[in-house]
Amino acid sequence: MRESPRTYPRSALGGEPPWLGSGPTLGTCGVPPPRRSLAELERGTLGVITAVDGERGFRQRLLELGLTPGAEIQAVRCAPLGDPLEVHVRGYNLSLRRAEARSISVEPCSDAHHGAVHPTGASGPARSPCPGPGDVGQATRAEPAPTPAQPPGPARDPSLQPWRVVIAGNPNTGKTTLFNALTGASARVGNYPGITVERLTGRCTLGAQGRAELIDLPGTYSLNARSHEEQLALDEMLGRDNPAGAPDAVVVVLAATALERSLYLLLQVQELGLPVLGVVNMIDEATAAGQTVDTTALAAHLDAPFVAVCARSASGLDPLRDALARLLLLRHDRDAGAATARWCWQPSPPVAEALDTIEPTLDASAHLPHAASHRAYALWLLLSLRDHDDLTGISEATRHATLQGQQALRAAGHDLDLEVARARYGCLDAHRACFVEQRPAxxxxxxxxxxAVLTHPVAGMAVFLLVLGLVFTAIFDWAAPLMDLIDHAVGATADQLQTWWPGSLLADLLANGVIRGAGSVITFLPQIVILFFFLTLLEGSGYMSRAAFMMDRLMRAIGLQGKAVVPLVSGFACAIPAVMATRTLESQRDRLLTMLVIPLISCSARLPVYTLLIGTLFPAEQRVLGPISLGMLMMLAIYLLSLVLAMGAAAVFGRVLRKGARAPLLIELPPYRWPSARTVALVLLHKSRIFLRTAGTVIVAASVVLWVLLTLPRPAPEAPAPPSTTTAAAPATLPSAPTAPPAESDRLRQSLRRAPGSFHRTGAGAARLRLEDRHRSDRLVGGARGLRGDDGAGLRRRPPRRRERLAARRAAS
Structure with a gap:
């Protein structure tokens, strides 16, 4: 039987708990000036949000991100093309368009009444005195979380199945970096939202407690779902797709610099009744910004264990493993029916009545881990369900009861999205002064x-083009010496093998079929490594989000949005992960349109073909503008042409695919970070391995097939033919065919046998045929046309039949 939750005093205006209204924790601006929209807020001006309107799905996302009435917000800058805007709220920077910003009403304030908001630091006025743990009630309280000083507990039998632990968190909080540090994996990481677009798994050791299987979920700001893709996080936590059921624990990774927004997701996990461990990551950035996070106070007020780590430097991982082991043992020792859900807020009576109506309709199709999850799942249904959606695992009776509850709440004038978001953030705002101490940076x-430079209207675009030019210069010029060295080493190895076994068919196969075929793949490796090196730097530094911020207005003109820049730029490396990255786009129309355009982007697999063509048709090494070579300019022109074609196709497809509304822009702009050398090295090693395995197998197999077609069957040695009287009687007007010396014939045969490998070589000198080889080949091929016989002596020309017919027609006329 559920314990009766604590009741709270209601305010006279909105019937909300006292910390949800405009109390002293939100600050005052004296005499309220005229209200205006966020789009009208001057740059650098601080304001307080008074209302949030707009389409329900987008409005719900804004509320979940912390843009609730009473929250402080500051206008930072606008994009070089005038749209979108950059704002700072709750410790992080956000980008949204002016059209969406007009739906947010703000009340401007002066810095005299509010603490100035720095674009990378904490903000806000002085908080009210810190309430005790009992001042904010919970629907059901569990036993206090164990302190880090407690021993991990008795050893667990190693023969048992490993623990199942889910790693969740907001995008760009370091989830995948922590996953790699714990498991030793090399999953892709970056400094912009949406890097992890699939479910990653790995194993880690918890000392005497055995092993744990870690599951890294795609980043999400909330468990509320507006599509089936957003429902995957909840399904994984409920264990719907796993026969073993719900995971043993959930690790929520929190950004130390945006703690309130990150804790919003942790509160939702607690409401589901799942064992949760909070990991405060990026503690080094918080320290540099003058913030001190008290994990002990967090554990006391939110009733869950917390650990501070720095995943990039692998600091604090041992305490994290110990805390996770204690949480798993605590969950193992607890009876299944004793699982409790922790609520830090109290639903209003109409909402509670709607939840009570939905709960009895939940059946086995919901796959809920225990009874404590029913109420939280009913609330999730009220917040997520729409008239027309693609959410799964919901029975018809539950769907009908949920839609009726939503209609009843709307009829009673209750704004459920606003009530839930303000209640959860109200709990966090009331305690923020307890667990976060702000000092001057x-x-x-x-x-x-x-x-100020990279997003400048003029300098920003110039830097963007310079970055692209630098990447292509490095791909074409810097990689050439290493490519020539690899090509020379491969050729020397193949020649040496044929020297050891002259005339051997097996040696010919290994040298000209396998070694040269594999060498043609290895020769491209420097270009591939350089390309992924620059992409990793751009992703890890945070520049990708700025590129989306600057290019949104231009992309919108062709039917796309700024967030599509990230998948499109990823398409320069490989189209497959780029298509997968379109999952981060909210609109189905935008996802489909971006997926149709990505194949037109020149990926890394086409780079060797471009290099071969440029090296063959142009003097690639010729310098035209100082250190800039003609080859680099041609490579840049090819890539820009593919980009222009992709944009043109997007404009055409955008007019055809009119179904579905365009999703609004909402991009987090993370602070700049230096990617760690280990992360870059792991990414390059992983990408190089994938390239050699995928491209190498295909090209080597093709090289062997070409060798077989050019070599087998081998002609048997033939005896010299007797003199032919017909040949002797040939007219003197027909010249004899030119013949090639034996040495040149052997050389031509060797060149044909090397063709499978030589076709793929693209070094600065190896991309072209030598001039003398070309002349000899032309002479041999031209001399062989129209010839018949066994050798080159006394051969007569066979007139083409077409020529004979033409001559006969002329004679008859």
Missing amino acids: RRRPLTPRVD
Whole structure:
């Protein structure tokens, strides 16, 4: 039987708990000036949000991100093309278009009444005195979380199945970096939202407690779902797709610099009744910004264990393993029916009545882990279900009861999205002064100074083009010496093998079929490594989000949105992960349109073909503008042409695919970070392995097939033919065919046998045929046309039949 939750005093205006209204924790601006929209807020001006309107799905996302009435917000800058805008709220920077910003009403304030908001630091006025743990009630309280000083507990039998632990968190909080540090994997990481687009699994050791299977989920700001893709996180936590059921624990990764927004997801996991461990990541950035996070106070007020780590430097991983082992043992020792859900807020009576109506309709199709999850799942249904959606695992009776509950709440004038978001953030705002201490930053943040240049209307675009030029210069010029060295080494190895076994068919196969075929793949490896090196730097530094911020208005003109820049740029490396990255786009129309355009982007697999063509048709090494070579300019022109074709196709497809509304833009702009050398090395090693395995197998197999077609069957040695009287009687007007010396014939045969490997070589000198080889080949091929016989002596020309017919027609006329 569920314990009766604590009741709270209601305010006279909205019937909300006292911390949800405009109390002293939100600050006052004296005499309220005229209200205006966020789009009208001047750059650098601080304001307080008074209302959030707009389409329900987008409005719900804004509320989940912390843009609730009473929250402080600051206008930072606008994009070089005038749209979108960059704002700062709750410790992080966000980008949204002016059209969406007009749906947010703000009340401007002066810095005299509010603490100034820095684009990379914490903000807000002085908080009210910290309430005790009992001041904010919980629907059901569990036993206190164990402290880090407790021993991990007795050893677990190694023969048992490994624990199942889910890693969840907001995008760009370091989830995958922590996953790699714990498991030793090399999953792709980056400094912009949406890198993880699939479910990753790995194993880690928890000391005496055995092993744990870690499941890294795609980043999400909330468990509320507006599509089936957004429902995957909830399904994984409920264990719907796993025969073993719900996971043994959930690790929620929190960004230390945006703690309130990250804790919003942790509160939802607690409401489901799942064992949760909070991991405060990026603690080094919080320290540099003058913030101190008290994990002990977090554990006391939110009733869950917390650990501070720095995943990039692998700091604090041992305490994390110990805390996770204790949580798993605590969950193992607890009876299944004793699982409890923790609620830090109290639903209003109409909402509670709707939840009570939905709960009896939940059956086995919901796959809920225990009874404590029913109420939270009913709330999830009220917040997520729409009249026409693609959510799964919902029975008809539950869907009908949920839609009726939504209609009843709307008829009673209750704004459920606003009530839930304000209640959860109200709990966090009331406690923020307890677990976050703000001091002046030790140094001026780097991000505002860099953004002043990279997002400048003129300098920003110039830097964008210079970055592209630098990438292509490195691909074409810097890689050429290493490619020539690899090509020379492969050729020397093949020649040496044929020297050891002259005339051997097996040696010919290994040298000209296998070694040269594999060498043609290895020769491209420097270009592939350089391309992925620059892409990793751009992703890890945070520049990709700025590129989406700057190019949104241009992309919108052709039917796409700024967030599509990330999949499109990823398409320069490989189209497959780029198509997978379109999952981060909210609109089905935008996802489909971007997937149709990505194949037109020149991927890394086409790079060797471009290099071969440029090296054959143009003097690639010729310098035209100082250090800039003609080959680099041609390569840049090819890529820009493919980009223009892709944009033209997007404009055409955008007019055809009119179904579905365009999704609004909402991009987090993370602070700039230096990617760690280990991360870059792991990514390059992983991508190189994939390239050699996928491209190498196909090209080597094709090289062997070509060798077989050019070599087998071998002609048997033939005896010299007797003199032919017919040949002797040939007219003197027909010249004899030119013949090639034996040495040149052997050389031509060797060149044909090497063709499978030589076709793929693209070094600065190896991409073209030598001039003398070309002349000899032309002479041999031209001399062989129209010839018949066994050798080159006394051969007569066979007139083409077409020529005979033409001559006969002329004679008859």
